Amino acid sequence: MPNAAIRTEGLTKRYGEVVALDHLDLEVAQGEVVGYLGPNGAGKTTTIRLLLGLSQPTEGRGAIFGLDCHRQPVETHRRVAFVAGEANLWPSLTGAETLALLGRVHGHFDEVYRDELIDQFDLDPTKKVRAYSKGNHQKVILIAALMVRPDLLVLDEPTSGLDPLMEQAFRHCIGEARERGQTVFLSSHIMSEVEALCDRVGILRDGRLIEMGTLAEMRHLSALSVEATLDGPVPDLSAVPGVSAVEADGKVLRCQVRGSIDPLLKALAATGVTELLSREPSLEELFLAQYGADGHAG
Amino acid sequence: MRVDLGIRARITAPVRPGGSPASVVAALSARKAIRSGVLWGYIFGIAIASSQISYTRIYKTPTQRDALAATYGTNKAMSALFGPAPQLQTVGGFTVFKISMTLMILGAVWGLLTSTRLLRGEEDSGRWDLLLTGQATRRGATAQAIAGLGAGVVVLWVVTAIITVLSGLTSSVKIPASSSLYFALAMVATSVIFLAIGAVTSQLAATRRQAASFGAAFLGVSYALRLVADAGVGLHGLTWASPLGWVEELQPLTSSQPLALLPIVAFTAVLVAVAVHLAGARDVGESIVHDRAHSVAHLGLLSGPTGLAIRLMRATVIGWWVAIAVSALLYGVIAKSAGATISGSLEEMFSKLGATGTGADAVLGLCFLIEAFLIAFVAAGQVTSARAEESGGRVDHFLTRPLSRPSWLGGRLLVALAVLVLSGVGAGIFAWLGAATQHTGLSFTTLLEAGVNLVPPAIVVLGIGVLAFGIRPRWTSIIVYGVLGWSLLLVIVGGIGAINHWVLDTSVFHHMASAPAVHPNWEANGIMTAVGLATALVGGLAFRRRDLQGE
Numbered sequence: 081m082p083n084a085a086i087r088t089e090g091l092t093k094r095y096g097e098v099v100a101l102d103h104l105d106l107e108v109a110q111g112e113v114v115g116y117l118g119p120n121g122a123g124k125t126t127t128i129r130l131l132l133g134l135s136q137p138t139e140g141r142g143a144i145f146g147l148d149c150h151r152q153p154v155e156t157h158r159r160v161a162f163v164a165g166e167a168n169l170w171p172s173l174t175g176a177e178t179l180a181l182l183g184r185v186h187g188h189f190d191e192v193y194r195d196e197l198i199d200q201f202d203l204d205p206t207k208k209v210r211a212y213s214k215g216n217h218q219k220v221i222l223i224a225a226l227m228v229r230p231d232l233l234v235l236d237e238p239t240s241g242l243d244p245l246m247e248q249a250f251r252h253c254i255g256e257a258r259e260r261g262q263t264v265f266l267s268s269h270i271m272s273e274v275e276a277l278c279d280r281v282g283i284l285r286d287g288r289l290i291e292m293g294t295l296a297e298m299r300h301l302s303a304l305s306v307e308a309t310l311d312g313p314v315p316d317l318s319a320v321p322g323v324s325a326v327e328a329d330g331k332v333l334r335c336q337v338r339g340s341i342d343p344l345l346k347a348l349a350a351t352g353v354t355e356l357l358s359r360e361p362s363l364e365e366l367f368l369a370q371y372g373a374d375g376h377a378g
Numbered sequence: 379m380r381v382d383l384g385i386r387a388r389i390t391a392p393v394r395p396g397g398s399p400a401s402v403v404a405a406l407s408a409r410k411a412i413r414s415g416v417l418w419g420y421i422f423g424i425a426i427a428s429s430q431i432s433y434t435r436i437y438k439t440p441t442q443r444d445a446l447a448a449t450y451g452t453n454k455a456m457s458a459l460f461g462p463a464p465q466l467q468t469v470g471g472f473t474v475f476k477i478s479m480t481l482m483i484l485g486a487v488w489g490l491l492t493s494t495r496l497l498r499g500e501e502d503s504g505r506w507d508l509l510l511t512g513q514a515t516r517r518g519a520t521a522q523a524i525a526g527l528g529a530g531v532v533v534l535w536v537v538t539a540i541i542t543v544l545s546g547l548t549s550s551v552k553i554p555a556s557s558s559l560y561f562a563l564a565m566v567a568t569s570v571i572f573l574a575i576g577a578v579t580s581q582l583a584a585t586r587r588q589a590a591s592f593g594a595a596f597l598g599v600s601y602a603l604r605l606v607a608d609a610g611v612g613l614h615g616l617t618w619a620s621p622l623g624w625v626e627e628l629q630p631l632t633s634s635q636p637l638a639l640l641p642i643v644a645f646t647a648v649l650v651a652v653a654v655h656l657a658g659a660r661d662v663g664e665s666i667v668h669d670r671a672h673s674v675a676h677l678g679l680l681s682g683p684t685g686l687a688i689r690l691m692r693a694t695v696i697g698w699w700v701a702i703a704v705s706a707l708l709y710g711v712i713a714k715s716a717g718a719t720i721s722g723s724l725e726e727m728f729s730k731l732g733a734t735g736t737g738a739d740a741v742l743g744l745c746f747l748i749e750a751f752l753i754a755f756v757a758a759g760q761v762t763s764a765r766a767e768e769s770g771g772r773v774d775h776f777l778t779r780p781l782s783r784p785s786w787l788g789g790r791l792l793v794a795l796a797v798l799v800l801s802g803v804g805a806g807i808f809a810w811l812g813a814a815t816q817h818t819g820l821s822f823t824t825l826l827e828a829g830v831n832l833v834p835p836a837i838v839v840l841g842i843g844v845l846a847f848g849i850r851p852r853w854t855s856i857i858v859y860g861v862l863g864w865s866l867l868l869v870i871v872g873g874i875g876a877i878n879h880w881v882l883d884t885s886v887f888h889h890m891a892s893a894p895a896v897h898p899n900w901e902a903n904g905i906m907t908a909v910g911l912a913t914a915l916v917g918g919l920a921f922r923r924r925d926l927q928g929e
């Protein structure tokens with residue numbers, strides 16, 4: 081059995097009293113594109129810094145392609161590339177110099193592909209980092225990570241500051257990486273990005289992984305949004321099983337349905353229905369349902 | 379809908395991190411400047427008090443004092459180095475001679491570093507972006523920050539003055555409080571001027587480091603002008619051509635000349651006005667002196683972190699080397715004529731200052747203490763720049779790639795050691811060149827050894843710095859500069875002779891023999907080097923196991 085790209089067992093990080101990450105058990109198979117979501121302070125960056133060996137775990141361990149993240153950082157890093165949400169580059173180097181430096185430190189990289197990426201992301205590599213905008217900083221570290229074609233890409237809010245066109249280019253590159261069989265671990269606050277790219281999604285809250293599955297599985301667990309225009313006034317639906325969040329606006333009904341939609345249809349049959357729209361929840365709605373409904377702190 | 383409105387309302391509310399928005403910047407910069415002003419005020423005060431007390435203990439009789447004045451008061455080489463010494467028969471005149479030049483330069487460096495840190499440094503860190511989205515305008519914010527710096531320098535003066543007045547009131551010293559206040563004022567005058575210079579260079583430069591180096595260049599030129607003016611070559615008028623000269627012309631404790639405050643105040647006022655004006659004429663984070671936005675790629679050194687470190691530090695290190703080489707050359711040149719006049723009681727004074735023997739080698743032994751301090755300063759800079767790579771998050775680029783922490787840190791340490799050794803060798807060679815022009819008769823190997831002799835204390839500073847970096851990374855800079863400041867203070871205060879040798883032993887310079895006045899103590903040097911390397915090793919091991927930490 082091939083090693084998982086990422087595997088953690090009881091990975092825990094405490095900062096004094098704060099439990100930033102609480103016994104995380106996570107497994108990402110090779111070739112998977114996995115999204116990693118969670119509100120601010122949930123522990124996403126903490127997880128990633130532990131996986132990269134930048135911080136030491138309080139308990140538990142993590143492995144990348146079967147190699148211990150803390151004991152064998154150098155071996156691990158040969159197969160990994162990381163993009164942080166903040167670029168923190170050297171202001172006096174140009175983009176080209178930065179890319180050359182980072183490529184050489186990695187050991188080997190595809191120069192043709194680098195030039196392609198520079199084109200795709202529309203970066204002017206002769207400019208000094210000091211003169212780049214925030215989005216351009218981000219482009220530099222994205223290109224530096226992609227150009228080495230790593231087996232595993234670890235991305236922590238990689239597109240912060242990119243404009244929609246560049247966001248598009250980013251998605252295109254991740255699509256290519258997936259086709260080549262690279263594994264991608266993407267922490268993000270941009271739901272549409274995760275929805276478009278990821279096979280599986282993990283949701284973290286207060287340092288705990290509370291949900292992990294494919295989008296389809298997660299949708300199944302959650303409610304369907306229904307909007308109906310009726311012939312008459314909205315009837316009392318409080319006794320109908322599975323129906324919640326009812327909003328009546330004259331003849332227009334909005335509600336959420338969990339499980340079968342049949343009882344709702346039966347209850348509305350007497351009034352008569354002119355129009356009925358039902359929609360699967362977007363990832364954003366799933367996410368908000370997890371956090372929004374029961375308050376931010378949970 | 380309601381939630382939405384709530385959020386928007388929060389965003390548009392003025393940013394007020396404590397206090398009214400009108401004075402946030404002033405309060406922030408005042409807090410930091412005052413903290414530093416208190417610390418340096420103590421150092422200034424203790425240095426002054428210790429010179430006064432040591433004088434009254436060493437030169438008790440009028441005969442001794444006359445002998446001192448006869449030899450030193452007329453020695454032009456010494457006056458080039460430490461400023462003129464008109465009244466060595468009095469404790470005031472001696473205090474000015476012994477300590478004022480050191481304090482003037484330290485004060486200038488303090489002013490420059492503090493103002494570039496609180497103006498350009500704060501701006502580069504992005505904190506100003508936050509403040510300026512509040513109600514402060516660019517010019518307003520700069521004016522406020524300068525006001526905060528002003529508060530810092532007032533505190534520096536107050537603390538210095540209190541200690542100076544107290545020392546002056548002791549029965550043996552007997553200097554009136556008003557004279558002490560005026561002397562303290564003169565001693566912080568360079569701080570005032572260089573705070574203002576730092577404020578201007580902070581507007582001109584593109585980075586904090588560049589701002590500091592523009593100011594340092596100005597200080598270097600100013601020192602050189604003053605040196606020529608006091609060297610007795612008929613150019614005394616040149617004292618009026620530099621800020622250090624004006625401060626000298628205040629002539630505290632000897633023949634006070636408050637008129638010299640005029641150019642100081644006027645120059646400072648103009649600089650402040652220029653700084654505030656320039657601040658409004660540029661964008662946040664931009665510079666007035668344009669640094670080219672585009673550049674051809676120079677990949678030569680960019681093969682890894684060590685090459686990068688060399689490239690990034692090149693300009694700064696070369697600046698230090700120029701300072702070390704030029705000062706060593708000057709010391710070499712003046713050594714013979716200054717040494718020729720050392721005799722009798724002066725020998726004793728020299729030995730109290732750390733040198734033994736007589737003649738040019740004694741003078742150089744003393745001057746090399748200054749070089750030792752410069753080189754230790756370079757060592758401290760090497761450690762803090764490694765820490766800055768970490769706190770700025772830039773080291774992450776290396777440590778998330780196939781590169782181990784030991785090789786990253788080890789590479790930097792090797793560069794640092796090479797820089798230190800070359801600094802010492804350079805000091806020796808340039809002192810020899812200077813001495814050779816005067817046929818001083820000191821051999822090349824003697825001075826080369828004396829130069830190498832300066833390196834071990836710097837290695838100890840480096841080692842302590844790396845230890846701090848490994849164990850308490852956020853304290854690196856405070857610890858390493860604390861050790862340096864403490865060691866320097868003990869060298870200055872050591873002259874009193876009343877300090878317990880256990881305390882003196884904590885100065886990294888105390889274990890260094892004052893070569894070329896005496897032979898280098900290679901055994902002590904070996905021990906210092908071993909201690910420095912061992913502490914660095916422990917620090918390196920600790921670094922391997924710890925979390926990377928931002929600011």
Ligand SMILES: Nc1ncnc2c1ncn2[C@@H]1O[C@H](COP(=O)(O)OP(=O)(O)OP(=O)(O)O)[C@@H](O)[C@H]1O
Nearest residue numbers: 095098099100118119120121122123124125126127
């Ligand atoms: N160095 C540190 N010292 C103390 N606490 C920390 C440190 N780093 C992170 N934390 C805490 O750990 C928790 C998790 O932080 P983390 O940065 O991993 O969150 P995140 O999910 O990445 O959030 P965001 O979406 O805002 O990036 C937070 O409560 C944070 O305050």
Ligand SMILES: [Mg+2]
Nearest residue numbers: 124125126236
């Ligand atoms: Mg984060």
